[in-house]
Amino acid sequence: MSVRVRFAPSPTGPLHIGGARTALFNYLFARAHSGVFVLRIDDTDKERSTKAFEDDILDSMRWLGIDWDEGPDSSGDFAPYRQSEREERHRDAALRLLAEEKAFYDDEKVLRLRYPIGEVVVRDMVCGDCVFNMQSLGQEPALLRSNGTPTYHIASVLDDVEMNITHIIRGQDHLTNTAKHQVLFEALSGKVPTFAHLPLILGEDGSKMSKRNTEGLTTVTEFRDAGYLSEALINFLSLLGWSHPEELETLSREELLRSFDLGRVNQTAAKFEFQKLDFLNGWWIRNLPVEHVAREARAFVDDYSDLIDERGPEFWESVVDGLRGKLTRLSDMAAFGPLLFSLTPDIADDAREHFSEGDAHAGFLSVAKRWCELLAEVPLEGDRDCYTVEQFKKMTKILKKELDVDAKTVFQGLRVLVTGSLSGPDLQVLASSIQRSVLQERARSVVAAFSS
RNA sequence: GUCCCCAUCGUCUAGCCUGGUCCAGGACACCGCCCUUUCACGGCGGCGACGGGGGUUCAAAUCCCCCUGGGGACGCCA
Secondary structure (H helix, E strand, C coil): CCCEEEECCCCCCCCEHHHHHHHHHHHHHHHHCCCEEEECECCCCCCCCCHHHHHHHHHHHHHHCCCCCEECCECCCCCCCEHHHHHHHHHHHHHHHHHCCCEEECCCCCEEECCCCCEEEEEECCCEEEEEEHHHCCCCCEEECCCCCECHHHHHHHHHHHCCCCEEEEEHHHHHHHHHHHHHHHHHCCCCCEEEEECCEECCCCCCCCCCCCCCCCEHHHHHHCCCCHHHHHHHHHCCCECCCCCCCCCCHHHHHHHCCHHHECCCCEECCHHHHHHHHHHHHHHCCHHHHHHHHHHHHHHHHHHHHHHCHHHHHHHHHHHHHHCCCHHHHHHHHHHHHCCCCCCCHHHHHHCCCHHHHHHHHHHHHHHHHHHHHCCCCCCCCECCHHHHHHHHHHHHHHCCCCHHHHHHHHHHHHHCCCCCCCHHHHHCCCEHHHHHHHHHHHHHHHHC
């Protein structure tokens, strides 16, 4: 029988990063086995489920590139894929169990599963055999609430049966549920799917990747808005609890599809560390095709949208290509907006201090004077409004040759005249991306600041 | 508290199933050096772990037991 797996989030919140990892592993497992990946919306909790959250979950998965074969938005042989639309089946199944004396009503009019006496063994692809004494598992799981509506337990198991789910891949926090569900599977169909419980992802403090972590990011949307690429997130998530057979670390979606193997999933909970995610994000920013990164980066320089559009598409790509070496998150791009377009750069304190007195001050002023002259003298090429990298190089050479100032002062001075700061991205890239008129205006502004 | 799961560098991990090639390998972070007229990138090197105790064995990170530590589950939530 061919592999069928499902990811079954409940739309009571946006897609959490931990849920994304579960979805990813299901997706990779399905693809690795040429199987089917089902997205099912487990919205049995009507009070807390919303369409907005469902939309967020679908959008997040699309953004991550985790696509599904059957789901609420597509027709499939097992539709509907929203549990709220399958309520009758769930209720009927629960009542059938009651008729067969496999369930019973408690004093509160809640229908509960009847436990067998003794032990249940869960055979798990990751954890091995886990033995549970059913009597130690606490209260029997509720199947129908006192108001007659089905609960997660009956809905989930019945749907897994009806949708021919062969493998259930979910977090280890479901392990005790699985013992109960296994009883339900046997009662409902006599067949039990294969289970794989993934190790949990812990927050940096070591416990539960819960509401808040050090960076305040928990949902996929939040990570996206913070400037992470889906490629980096997928890469990072894949390495939490799993490792590549050749220990490769930077893994593309294609490589993951090629090499994923549930057998290599470990059983140890992993802490979510931003340092590694940041490293991978920077790596992907540097290694993905420029067009792709340029496109993704646009969202983070929204304030300069018009100015960027005015300069044409090639401008933006060349800027991103020149500057991406310095990026960790796409949101870092925001800082480059003013660097590219502002007419009056803020002057950094250390820059002001560095050139405020003595020889440094004198040297700086002579660089500034000559720089202003060059900006007036050196013509632009063709119909360009910026100097080329070569022209800028030539101009710095002139400064170095003509002035009785050491090279360091020339370059640092130039950097301050162009950016107002002593450090920043490659000056050649930057200077050749800034319009001459802006360069002139800035030089004037900086000189004025240093003269007063 | 009860039950379940887990335990290798600060972190993610390889190795463990099929004991010896492991005085434990990689990656992130950190620290040096190189590259560089800044910062990054890149290159090279360094620091750094088998939780403890018993077994089994000629031999244990690898197998068994106990302890300790960590995590999870115990809802008319999913």
